Amino acid sequence: MTPTNPLVQPLLTDLYQITMAYGYWRSGIHRKPAAFELFFRKNPFGGEYSIFAGLREALAFLESYRFADDDIAYLRSVPALAHVEDDFWDWLAAVDASELTVESMLEGTPAFPRIPLLRVEGPIAVAQLMETTLLNLINFSTLIATNAARMRYVAGDAATLMEFGIRRAQGPDGGMTATRSAVIGGFDSTSNVLAGKLMGIPVAGTHAHAFVQAFMELPDGPFTITDASGAGRDIRPILDRIITGDGAMTNMGELAAFLAYARSFPGSTLLLVDTYDTLGSGIPNAIRVFKVLRELGHAPVGIRLDSGDLAYLSREARRMLRDAGFGELKIVASNSINEGVLMELKSHQAEVDSFGVGTNLVTAEGEPALGGVYKLVELDGMPRIKISQEPAKITIPGRKHCYRLTGGDGSYLADVMTLEDEAPPAVGEPFLCRHPFVPGQRVRIVPSAVERLHITVFSGGKSLIGEEGIGEIRERSRQLQKGIRPDHRRALNPTPYKVSLSEGLFDYMYRLWEREAVVRTIQ
């Protein structure tokens, strides 16, 4: 596997990864076996779940990890690294990911705070070097997959969801990564052609306002459109009859544009109707063109609304289409759609079949970064803890096993982390789960199913999972998302999902915390 974006390479990292690698090397501890966990502390968007994504690119990054000669030459030129010993550069030039082992969830899996998305094990200096790039790849992908899953949940399974964000995305890769992640979360298609080419995602799109503006009046003389049998037909007489029949005073440039579009795509005509006046011009003109197409034996596709009150306009549009015998056509809406707008449109009975979602989806406007971190949890067989002035920033020490406990109805009851040598939770047996930071909060769970959350996905320099199709990941996620209870999925004040520790891990963490923390005397 190679990274989709050629910028994904060892130097796409923070300088301090290099200085730290040198610090480890200089101290002779660079080969000590270490375990790092990549996890987030808080779900985005005020929610109680996230959808893991970004693993494919992370594995491709690891597989291809190797400094180029000019990378090393550049590093040697950095003033801060001027006094680094030559042998270090030889060591660095030989580093690859062959000594690393990665355990991970699979892409599309619902994920919860503090449960590692993945764990990287290997020589500390090497595992450390991966931090920044892995975070970059996984933070953003997971953020957007989560955003997409939330929109899909609100829009319902029947709606078509199209990702339209590339023009407002945070850079080219913002567009590419966002597109892929949106599909993992539950979107159907994208406007992004390169994502279609490189990732096999279905592409969608019709025309913009500029196309409508580009036509000023109906051309004189005959106007030929191919009919369903493939023969060219002058539609002028049909059109004249229709215009005379409805007598509507519409913008003629718009009508000319619609006809030009219909001539280009007679079998798949979807028209943007808000360039001049949605109800006064756009929809009447669209209906004229749909009537022409129907007389030619074509089935028109629908209209797109891109401004104004989408609830009102979509209902009016449906009424006008229905009155003209086109009630079954698709109505697409696409202006500043986000999770809240989707909810509002639903509650106002908007007549929208399909949503084009751009900016809010791909930039995660409500919360444009996932704060995933990559923390050392074990070194040389010793669990490590990172304590902090801020208790929320404390890391849960040690390599651990993580399980998802499921109830009889297939919904997730809790995720639980245990010490590696503890007995795992067992089906039908009560298991005591402790809140990691509220010592009084405990619950006994009797699971109907118990699932290990991680598998080994990388070892010996190679990904152990094949290149998965995007459709496969999307379908897996769709199935797994069904296990998230509606009260955890709710947009407003969702029920907290239980992320817990076993009794053993809980005791262990608190012992280590007290051992490492300094007790200051205040007087």
Place this chain on the structure above:
Amino acid sequence: MTPTNPLVQPLLTDLYQITMAYGYWRSGIHRKPAAFELFFRKNPFGGEYSIFAGLREALAFLESYRFADDDIAYLRSVPALAHVEDDFWDWLAAVDASELTVESMLEGTPAFPRIPLLRVEGPIAVAQLMETTLLNLINFSTLIATNAARMRYVAGDAATLMEFGIRRAQGPDGGMTATRSAVIGGFDSTSNVLAGKLMGIPVAGTHAHAFVQAFMELPDGPFTITDASGAGRDIRPILDRIITGDGAMTNMGELAAFLAYARSFPGSTLLLVDTYDTLGSGIPNAIRVFKVLRELGHAPVGIRLDSGDLAYLSREARRMLRDAGFGELKIVASNSINEGVLMELKSHQAEVDSFGVGTNLVTAEGEPALGGVYKLVELDGMPRIKISQEPAKITIPGRKHCYRLTGGDGSYLADVMTLEDEAPPAVGEPFLCRHPFVPGQRVRIVPSAVERLHITVFSGGKSLIGEEGIGEIRERSRQLQKGIRPDHRRALNPTPYKVSLSEGLFDYMYRLWEREAVVRTIQ
């Protein structure tokens, strides 16, 4: 010039650009001369100014614009394009940007709403094809340059500002583009090594918490650090004396880590002090190491705070450093810094010399997308207008000249757009400026200087401006930003900046608006 990101290519676009190109081609109007303007309607972050960036990458995109054979093959395989005529694909395969002319502001220029950032002229189908990619490249770059400029304004010229965002950036290119844009806006350096290599931006960084966690205790026996003369010195006796002298109960693993770091970078030691307890362990340990380094003839650099109350901790840190004779050292702060935090820290007399700004800078957390658009303003010599249900979405028609009018003190008074054939504003002469959408609002401005805002930057398939160094662009922006009045720069409720139309353009726009808009009858 080639794009920094190889994903910047013709297919990095919306599908509808291809369908529209076909629509133009099929209608035989694809070669009609057109002018498109790229502009935004609203400054981000509730501000009254923006900083233009992204032109370099846009020009590189245009220079290299050409579909590859497998791009065309992919497009032919897209179901929506199944019935496209073969001749169109031949035409598309031959398209490049050689017939386009681009006028633009230079990067780093303060920009205001509705004043075009750039104008693209050429055959309509070709100019149209550039839309999505240009928007992607310029929207995000301008957003981040603006964010950086706002932070620089609040932090003041004396502060060092470092971009630390890559781990939370929206994808790899979010990191790269954001880094470059941050520097254009006024940042000094970045942690992003690849940006250092590819763009010549100074790189900065030291170590993370993991490095501190990786050391558990002071190693036994001698501990050698190179002194200023280059000789290895066992610092054990010095250290023992210092520890006995201060008697502080600190975390010994942390001290070991600091020593390991100092051994690696004795001439540039900057220590992260919040892994266990900032005041109780981190700073006392850092001071011990600084004392050791001083005895070896080295000048230590400083400390970094990454959690807790940065105002309080920085003041305490300064006091502790000063008491130990290290009052001049740098204090770096880096946890969730944004514009508001910078203002707060200033108002609380925080003792911070240098800020590492990550997530909030590179994702523009307050407003993660700039809503730049690309609108057809002229076709075949005829001005085009796009009207809308939403007056704010109306475009100002026609190719225009844009001027910045400056007062006697060098500050910007207004930007004004005129028809191409109107007399330009003249120094010392009153010029009537009209608000574009509030007919009653007019002002007469007597400028002390008048500047054309655009120059021709692309023609004949080539950029007409050389590859500019990032430092050059940054310095130009710094100079130009001085012209923005403090009341326009203010974070809260800034004075609206005047973006105006000449009398001629104003009249023209309203005539065209009335001509194109349908008057609906409501009964």
